[in-house]
Amino acid sequence: MKANVGGIDKVLRIVAGIVLLALTFVLRSENGLWLWGLIGIVPLATGLMGWCPFYPLLGLNTCPMKEKK
Numbered sequence: 001m002k003a004n005v006g007g008i009d010k011v012l013r014i015v016a017g018i019v020l021l022a023l024t025f026v027l028r029s030e031n032g033l034w035l036w037g038l039i040g041i042v043p044l045a046t047g048l049m050g051w052c053p054f055y056p057l058l059g060l061n062t063c064p065m066k067e068k069k
Contacts, residue, residue: 003050006063010047017044 005013020040027034046052055061 001049001051003063004055004061005046005050005052009062010050013043013047017041017047020044 017040020037021044023037023040024034025037027037050063052060
């Protein structure tokens with residue numbers, strides 16, 4: 001797996017994942033609504049790994065390329 005998530009994209013994914021996961025605790029009393037917070041696992045995981053499985057399908061790459069000298 002070659003890194004395809006970089007910089008600001010990585011930070012935004014981690015923050016969004018944490019916020020969505022926090023919703024599971026805030027909405028715990030609501031019937032079934034707290035399950036939507038578990039969607040936060042996806043952006044959190046892709047942000048921490050630095051790889052998104054959908055980016056190659058869409059032809060995207062936000063990770064800066066390192067030049068070899």
